Each structure stands twice: as C-alpha cells, then as structure tokens.
Amino acid sequence: MPLSSKHLLGLQGVPAEDxxxxxxxxxxxxxxxxxxxxxxxxxxxxxxxxLFFENSTRTRISFELAQKRLSADTxxxxxxxxxxxxxxxxxxxxxxxxxxxxxMIIVRHESAGVPQYxxxxxxxxxxxxxxxxxxxxxxxxxxxYSIKEKTGDxxxxxxxxxxxxxxxxxxxxxxxGLISMGAKVSLCGPSTMMPMGIENxxxxxxxxxxxxxxxxxxxxxLRIQLERKAGTTIPSVREYHNYFGITSERIERFNRDIxxxxxxxxxxxxxxxxxxxxxxxxxxLDQVTNGVAIRMAVLYxxxxxx
Amino acid sequence: xxxxxxxxxxxDPGSKVNEVADLHIKNGVIHKIGDIDxxxxxxxxxxxxxGKYCVPGLFDMHVHLREPGREDKETVVTGCNSSAAxxxxxxxxxxxxxxxxxxxxxxxxILQKAKDHLVDVYPVGAVSLERKGEALAxxxxxxxxxxxxxxxxxxxxxxxxxxxxxxxxxGMYNAPIIEHCEDPSLDDGAMNESFVSTQxxxxxxxxxxxxxxxxxxxxxxxxxGQRIHIAHISSKNSINLVREAKAxxxxxxxxxxxxxxxxxxxxxxxxxxxxxxxxxxxxxxxxKAGIEGLKDGTIDCIASDHAPHKVEEKEREFIYAPNGITGxxxxxxxxxxxxxxxxxxxxxxxxxxxxxxxxxxxxxxVPGIKVGENANLTIIDDKEIWTVxxxxxxxxxxxxxxxxxxxxxxxIAVINxxxxxxxxxxxxx
Amino acid sequence: xxxxxxxxxxxxxxxxxxxxxxxxxxxxxxxxxxxLIGMRTRGEFIGRRIYEKIKEIDGSQPDFxxxxxxxxxxxxxxxxxxxxVSVTDISFDINEKDVVLIxxxxxxGRTVRAALDAIMDLGRPxxxxxxxxxxxxxxxxxxxxDFVGKNIPTSINEEVKVRLxxxxxxxxxxxxxxxxxxxxx
Numbered sequence: 001m002p003l004s005s006k007h008l009l010g011l012q013g014v015p016a017e018d019x020x021x022x023x024x025x026x027x028x029x030x031x032x033x034x035x036x037x038x039x040x041x042x043x044x045x046x047x048x049x050x051l052f053f054e055n056s057t058r059t060r061i062s063f064e065l066a067q068k069r070l071s072a073d074t075x076x077x078x079x080x081x082x083x084x085x086x087x088x089x090x091x092x093x094x095x096x097x098x099x100x101x102x103x104m105i106i107v108r109h110e111s112a113g114v115p116q117y118x119x120x121x122x123x124x125x126x127x128x129x130x131x132x133x134x135x136x137x138x139x140x141x142x143x144x145y146s147i148k149e150k151t152g153d154x155x156x157x158x159x160x161x162x163x164x165x166x167x168x169x170x171x172x173x174x175x176x177g178l179i180s181m182g183a184k185v186s187l188c189g190p191s192t193m194m195p196m197g198i199e200n201x202x203x204x205x206x207x208x209x210x211x212x213x214x215x216x217x218x219x220x221x222l223r224i225q226l227e228r229k230a231g232t233t234i235p236s237v238r239e240y241h242n243y244f245g246i247t248s249e250r251i252e253r254f255n256r257d258i259x260x261x262x263x264x265x266x267x268x269x270x271x272x273x274x275x276x277x278x279x280x281x282x283x284x285l286d287q288v289t290n291g292v293a294i295r296m297a298v299l300y301x302x303x304x305x306x
Numbered sequence: 307x308x309x310x311x312x313x314x315x316x317x318d319p320g321s322k323v324n325e326v327a328d329l330h331i332k333n334g335v336i337h338k339i340g341d342i343d344x345x346x347x348x349x350x351x352x353x354x355x356x357g358k359y360c361v362p363g364l365f366d367m368h369v370h371l372r373e374p375g376r377e378d379k380e381t382v383v384t385g386c387n388s389s390a391a392x393x394x395x396x397x398x399x400x401x402x403x404x405x406x407x408x409x410x411x412x413x414x415x416i417l418q419k420a421k422d423h424l425v426d427v428y429p430v431g432a433v434s435l436e437r438k439g440e441a442l443a444x445x446x447x448x449x450x451x452x453x454x455x456x457x458x459x460x461x462x463x464x465x466x467x468x469x470x471x472x473x474x475x476x477g478m479y480n481a482p483i484i485e486h487c488e489d490p491s492l493d494d495g496a497m498n499e500s501f502v503s504t505q506x507x508x509x510x511x512x513x514x515x516x517x518x519x520x521x522x523x524x525x526x527x528x529x530x531g532q533r534i535h536i537a538h539i540s541s542k543n544s545i546n547l548v549r550e551a552k553a554x555x556x557x558x559x560x561x562x563x564x565x566x567x568x569x570x571x572x573x574x575x576x577x578x579x580x581x582x583x584x585x586x587x588x589x590x591x592x593x594k595a596g597i598e599g600l601k602d603g604t605i606d607c608i609a610s611d612h613a614p615h616k617v618e619e620k621e622r623e624f625i626y627a628p629n630g631i632t633g634x635x636x637x638x639x640x641x642x643x644x645x646x647x648x649x650x651x652x653x654x655x656x657x658x659x660x661x662x663x664x665x666x667x668x669x670x671x672v673p674g675i676k677v678g679e680n681a682n683l684t685i686i687d688d689k690e691i692w693t694v695x696x697x698x699x700x701x702x703x704x705x706x707x708x709x710x711x712x713x714x715x716x717x718i719a720v721i722n723x724x725x726x727x728x729x730x731x732x733x734x735x
Numbered sequence: 736x737x738x739x740x741x742x743x744x745x746x747x748x749x750x751x752x753x754x755x756x757x758x759x760x761x762x763x764x765x766x767x768x769x770x771l772i773g774m775r776t777r778g779e780f781i782g783r784r785i786y787e788k789i790k791e792i793d794g795s796q797p798d799f800x801x802x803x804x805x806x807x808x809x810x811x812x813x814x815x816x817x818x819x820v821s822v823t824d825i826s827f828d829i830n831e832k833d834v835v836l837i838x839x840x841x842x843x844g845r846t847v848r849a850a851l852d853a854i855m856d857l858g859r860p861x862x863x864x865x866x867x868x869x870x871x872x873x874x875x876x877x878x879x880x881d882f883v884g885k886n887i888p889t890s891i892n893e894e895v896k897v898r899l900x901x902x903x904x905x906x907x908x909x910x911x912x913x914x915x916x917x918x919x920x
C-alpha cells in the first residue's frame with residue numbers, strides 16, 4: 001500500500017500504517033547506507049528542489065544526501081540566493097520554480113502553513129522540512145526510527161520531550177507521531193515554554209527534570225535557542241541548565257537505562273552537559289545517520305507513489 | 307427632480323416613524339410622505355420598493371480609506387463607492403494613512419476628494435503626531451478642519467500620559483478617543499492565542515493584550531470624566547469590562563465587526579490569510595459574548611474595520627501577510643443574516659447599531675425620515691438571497707473571507723446629497 | 736488461478752535443484768570461490784535449497800545472501816502500484832568472487848538487469864553467473880541464463896507460477912493463464 005497522501009506536511013492526522021510504512025522502508029535504505037557504493041538509481045530523472053527560506057544547513061544536507069543517494073537531480077534554493085528580497089512575491093517565486101518542471105519540493109520556512117500553501121499553487125509533491133513552530137515531520141520520523149532501533153518497539157514506551165516546546169517545530173511532530181504509534185508522551189520544561197492548551201493533545205507535563213528522567217524511558221531533548229530575546233522566557237541560560245539541564249549525575253541518580261535524543265545542534269552545558277552529549281546514554285549521531293535513511297524512505301515513497 | 311419611492315416600510319427610530327408609505331423626494335429633500343399618486347411622476351423616476359425597509363442612511367464609523375499614501379489599495383472615491391454599494395451614506399475614516407491625518411491639510415484633502423460624493427466622509431484625526439504616541443496631534447486644528455474623533459488606530463495610544471492629555475484636550479470639543487486596544491508588549495502574534503494557535507504553530511496574540519488596554523482606557527475615562535470608544539472589541543473579558551463600566555456611568559462606548567461576531571479562530575486552520583486580522587478572530591466563547599453584548603446594548607454599534615489590501619500582499623506567508631479584511635459591502639448582509647434572521651436583533655436594533663448610534667458617538671446629526679429633511683436613506687431588502695462575489699465589489703481590494711458566502715438581506719438603494727445609488731449605478735436626483 | 740499444466744511437481748523440483756547444484760559445482764570446479772545470491776522473493780528460497788544441496792554434495796559452506804532489486808527497477812513510472820521494498824542482506828565481500836545469482840523465472844530479463852546493477856554497486860566480482868528454475872522465453876534484454884532448470888516455451892498470455900512450501904502451501908510449478916498483462920515474471 002502506498003502512502004495515503006502525496007505530500008508530507010506534518011504528522012498530525014497521518015495514519016499509523018503510513019508511519020509504519022515509512023519506518024519499515026527506512027530499514028531498507030539504512031542498509032544501502034552501509035554499502036561501499038551508497039547510491040541506488042531509484043529516483044533517476046526526478047527533479048527535486050530544496051526550497052529553504054530559512055537557513056538550516058543540517059536538514060538541507062541530510063535531504064540533499066538522501067536525494068543524491070536515490071540518484072535524483074537536486075537544486076538548492078535558499079533565501080540568500082533568492083529573489084524574494086528583490087521584491088518578487090512569494091507566490092511568483094514558487095510559480096517560477098514550478099515552471100521549471102520539478103517533481104518534488106522540500107520546503108523550510110519561518111512561517112507556519114507555507115508547505116500547505118505550496119500544495120495549492122504547485123503540482124509537485126511537497127515535503128515539509130520545518131515550518132515556523134508548527135511541524136518538522138521527517139525529524140520526528142527519524143527520532144522514532146532511532147528510538148525503535150534501540151528499544152525494538154514504540155508501543156507503551158514513555159517518551160518525554162524536554163525544552164522550549166512553544167517555539168519548537170520538532171515537538172508537535174513528535175507528539176503526533178509517537179502517540180499514534182502507541183507511545184506515552186510527556187513534556188518537560190519551564191511553564192513559559194509550554195504553548196497554550198498543549199495538554200489537550202494528551203501529554204503529561206513536568207516542571208521537574210529529575211522526575212521526568214526518573215519516570216521515562218526516553219528523553220528527546222530540544223535545543224534552547226540562545227538567540228531568542230534573553231530573559232523573556234527564562235531568566236538565564238545558567239538557571240535553565242541548573243533546573244532543566246540533563247547531567248550525568250541526574251541520569252546516574254534517577255535512571256541509568258534512559259535513552260537520550262537531541263535533534264542538534266547541541267548547546268553543550270545548556271540542555272545537555274558535555275558528558276551526556278558524549279556519553280553512553282545518547283544516540284545523537286545515530287539520529288543523524290538515520291535521518292538520511294528516513295528522508296530516502298519518504299522521498300522514495302512519495303516519488304514512486306502511483 | 308422628483309422621484310417616488312413606492313410602498314416601503316418606513317423605519318426611523320429617531321422620529322418614531324414605523325409605517326408603510328410612499329416617499330416623494332424633490333431635489334434631494336423629503337417632500338411628502340403618505341399615499342402618493344404616481345401619475346405625476348415620470349416612469350423612470352418611480353421605484354417600486356414594496357416590502358422593503360426604508361431607514362436613515364447607514365453609517366460605518368471604522369473605515370480605512372488608504373488615501374493619502376496607498377491609493378493602490380483604496381482611494382476616497384473607491385471607498386465611498388464601496389460604502390454606497392454596501393448601503394452606507396456616511397463613514398468615518400481612520401487616520402493611519404501616509405501621511406497620517408495629523409494636520410488640517412490631510413483632513414482637507416480627504417474632504418475635498420469626497421465633496422461631490424453621495425457618501426459623507428468624516429475623518430478621524432490622529433491622537434499623536436504620526437501616530438507615534440510621543441506628541442499630541444493638533445487636535446483643535448483638526449476639529450476645526452472637520453475631524454470628528456481621535457485615534458491612533460493600528461496601535462493603542464502609546465502611553466497613559468498621552469491618552470490622558472488627548473482625552474482632556476479632545477474633551478473640550480466633545481470628540482471621543484477611539485482606541486485600538488492592544489498592549490504592544492503582548493502583540494507579537496499572527497492569530498488568537500489558543501489551542502488552535504498551538505496546533506497551527508502560529509504565534510498568538512492573547513485576549514489579555516486587549517483587556518489590559520480596555521481596562522486602562524476605562525479607568526482613564528473614569529478619572530478624566532471624558533469619553534472613550536473601544537474599536538473592534540473582540541474579547542469576552544473586554545466586553546465584560548465595558549458592561550461594568552457602563553453600569554458605573556463611565557462614558558464608554560464600543561463597536562464590534564461582523565467578522566468578530568461571525569467567525570472563530572478555527573477558520574485560520576487553512577492558513578488562509580483572509581482570516582488574518584487584528585484583533586484576531588477569537589474563540590467561540592468570545593463570539594458568543596460579542597453577540598450577547600450586542601443584544602444587551604453593551605456594544606453600541608457595528609463597524610466594518612474595512613481594511614483593503616492588495617492581493618499580492620495577502621497572498622503570502624501567513625506571518626508576513628498584513629492584517630485586515632474589506633467589509634463595507636458584506637457588513638449589512640452578514641448583520642442581517644447572522645443577527646436578524648437568527649432572531650438576535652430586530653431590524654430596528656440594526657438601525658440603531660448601524661445608523662443612529664455611530665452618529666451619536668461622533669456627534670453627527672442623525673438623518674430623519676420627515677418632510678423637509680434632506681433625504682439620507684438606505685433601502686433594505688431583508689429577504690433577498692444573494693452570494694458574495696468579490697470580483698463584483700466596488701472596493702479596489704478583494705481581501706475578504708466572505709467570498710462566495712450565501713447571505714440573506716442587503717441594501718438595494720441609498721440616497722444622499724441629491725444622489726441615488728441603485729441597480730449598480732449612481733444618478734443625480 | 737487457472738492451471739493449464741503442471742510443469743514440475745514436488746519430486747521433479749527436488750531433482751531439478753539437485754541437478755542445478757551439481758552443475759554449479761562442476762562449472763566452477765568446486766565451490767571454493769562461489770557466493771550464492773538469491774533474488775527476492777522466491778529466488779531466495781530456491782537459493783537456500785541449492786545452498787543446502789551444495790553443502791551436502793561438497794561439504795563446503797559458500798556464502799549466501801539475499802538481494803532485493805526493487806530500487807534498481809526500470810519500471811517505476813509505468814507501474815500502477817508501488818512495489819514494496821525490502822532489505823538486501825549480503826553481509827560478505829563479493830570482490831573477486833564468482834557470484835551465482837538465483838531466481839525462479841527468467842522472462843523479459845529486466846529483473847536480472849536490475850540485479851546486475853545492484854551487484855556492481857556492492858563490489859567487483861570476478862564473474863556473475865545466473866541460475867534460474869524456469870526459462871519461459873520472451874526476452875527484452877540480451878540476457879541468457881548459465882543454469883536452467885527447465886526451458887518452457889510459453890505464449891505471452893500465459894504465466895509461469897512457482898509455488899514453494901516456504902511461502903505457499905506446496906512445491907510445484909504451473910503454467911497458468913495470465914491474470915493481467917502487467918505480469919511481473
């Protein structure tokens with residue numbers, strides 16, 4: 001069965017079978033990544049545009065590698081090289097790219113809703129690579145894949161997302177995806193970092209990191225955006241680390257079986273101490289490798305969808 | 307010229323007229339009311355309006371005409387055309403133009419452009435120079451030139467000190483301050499803050515941003531004894547604050563837009579930028595409170611906050627799209643459809659909310675349906691079923707979420723300044 | 736399934752596997768340098784049976800792997816349904832080896848073509864040989880098999896159905912009427 005939608009805009013409302021299919025397919029591509037020649041001809045002749053209105057080198061490189069390993073033709077379009085600053089409207093920019101006969105658009109934008117808007121003005125398959133503080137589905141899928149790789153199953157697993165939930169695009173996607181795969185999801189962070197009504201999604205909220213470590217199997221730790229107005233949502237980075245940071249002492253005291261994920265880039269000494277970032281509990285680099293496999297799976301499933 | 311309007315339901319709460327009669331208008335003045343013999347009139351000057359309501363010309367006290375500065379979005383003339391098409395014979399226009407309405411020259415320019423039109427235009431002056439909230443605009447000079455109220459609309463009056471002085475100074479001329487209630491330290495959002503904004507990943511504007519300024523302004527009105535008018539009220543708490551203030555005898559009035567008593571933030575789920583406005587669409591509870599406020603008189607009037615924008619400005623990323631929608635040509639239809647036909651307000655209530663009250667707030671004489679009065683009238687067919695078609699609207703801009711909406715009731719003619727707009731054309735009468 | 740004829744029955748299949756195993760050993764002068772790669776789905780099971788047989792005959796244990804060629808297919812754009820991919824499982828080095836590719840039916844030759852591409856991405860074997868249970872003709876590629884269980888001349892409207900106990904209820908090979916024109920074999 002192919003995926004139920006021709007786009008991947010988010011994980012809200014995506015059926016569990018679709019998520020399962022993506023995760024299963026990623027296993028195939030994970031094997032390809034271990035080969036001497038890490039490339040298959042599957043998407044030969046497909047043209048994919050990476051439309052990045054917001055700088056995100058990691059996500060873009062991951063998508064680009066996934067595309068190259070599937071033998072697709074890829075073009076990058078980032079704001080620095082774009083015409084949006086020359087007064088061309090957003091719609092005209094997209095229409096222009098569309099006119100170049102492309103098959104898929106990978107889009108990253110600081111405004112929520114842009115991927116959805118693209119589906120209205122383009123015939124291509126649209127993959128959301130992060131829109132505002134809304135969703136970042138491939139990140140959540142690679143997180144789930146990485147967790148599953150270590151634990152075998154997501155069902156019944158207790159996963160806590162730690163950090164600035166309100167400004168995160170990773171949190172919502174993870175919540176939707178994990179819940180539909182049967183995991184128990186909770187959040188941990190200062191109340192100023194919790195968006196209104198988030199508990200309506202069926203998640204428990206912690207304001208105590210030690211309790212969160214103690215009661216969960218997995219922590220998915222979000223990056224604290226230091227560039228945000230300092231002092232508005234948290235008093236200081238130091239205070240955040242003292243009260244919400246993950247340290248070896250806390251792990252060793254409260255839960256030695258915990259699994260730590262982080263979407264990167266890490267602020268060492270803020271959300272994770274350096275020992276934790278390099279330590280035995282984290283699977284941060286596995287996430288990066290799996291990211292390519294997940295993106296290959298999504299590109300394959302959408303690119304060859306009948 | 308003599309024209310005859312046949313067998314209308316005359317409805318004028320001011321002069322307590324409520325009867326079925328014909329109306330003879332001679333050179334723009336109401337000449338005779340009653341059972342009038344048509345044989346003395348040319349056929350083309352007889353209008354069969356049987357079963358239609360004839361009410362004092364409707365008035366919209368919150369319109370953005372965009373001239374001077376953004377004539378590509380709207381001009382005084384196109385805005386007036388849009389008003390006439392929507393059933394309005396008078397409007398008040400907001401001062402957030404470029405330059406702002408903070409000098410007699412700009413007031414004069416607008417009045418000059420509007421002078422031959424059917425629709426009367428009453429400029430609202432800026433409270434502060436360039437609407438910056440730093441120094442008072444020349445309020446006396448603006449009043450003399452024709453400004454009827456003062457506002458920094460688009461933003462709230464920046465400081466309590468400026469607000470206090472503006473209230474006291476404008477109070478000398480009995481001109482109200484019209485407040486856009488939004489605390490600037492809480493306004494960093496693109497929609498209502500709610501579970502919906504959380505799900506959509508859009509930054510939210512909390513209702514408390516509105517409530518704080520409403521509370522401040524009410525306290526200031528109480529302290530100074532002057533008048534405050536709350537523009538486009540949207541939050542339940544703000545409505546409660548106004549209700550309590552009125553009970554205490556504080557001189558506060560309030561308006562609500564048709565979109566705020568019709569739509570909720572659920573509409574934003576499609577990320578359609580025609581649902582982006584400020585104040586943003588709120589929750590169902592707020593909508594209910596708005597309707598309750600209209601019913602019990604807490605909310606004095608309905609105003610469109612007609613805010614024209616170019617298609618290319620609206621057709622873009624949600625967080626970057628400008629706020630606001632056009633409203634002049636849908637306002638009456640939505641009011642009839644959502645309030646009258648649903649049994650919330652009577653037609654007579656609508657005449658108060660859309661004609662009598664806004665004029666009273668702005669100290670503008672309310673036109674009456676009496677022999678000897680200038681004919682300033684709106685003819686309403688409350689039963690006509692029609693579909694909003696933005697491509698046919700008179701406004702220069704087409705940014706409305708109500709396109710293709712089926713409505714019952716609309717204005718079919720307006721008369722003012724010896725002109726009539728009927729069947730999509732203006733004519734001298 | 737409208738069966739027109741039984742091509743090979745259970746006993747025949749056992750015999751054919753035994754013969755193919757002998758031929759592979761004979762051609763390669765023993766099994767020292769060969770690796771066996773079964774092509775998903777049924778090629779995998781035939782490959783395993785040949786592997787067991789070679790072990791039995793020769794006493795040696797050549798490497799055995801499974802290849803999924805889905806990612807190398809040339810028919811993505813024309814297919815109406817999305818092929819399911821599964822994992823390739825070749826955990827040994829194929830460089831300088833004599834690779835024996837094993838599949839159930841040889842038809843247009845497109846699947847073997849894809850398999851050759853896939854093999855080349857895994858390394859540089861000294862030779863690639865192809866072993867198939869049934870060759871039914873109608874080639875669209877310049878491809879021939881090195882080891883053939885049975886040659887069956889077929890019409891384009893027929894299909895060869897291989898059934899194996901590993902995934903089906905029986906061991907048998909049938910000639911049937913093609914249920915559709917986009918036959919996979």
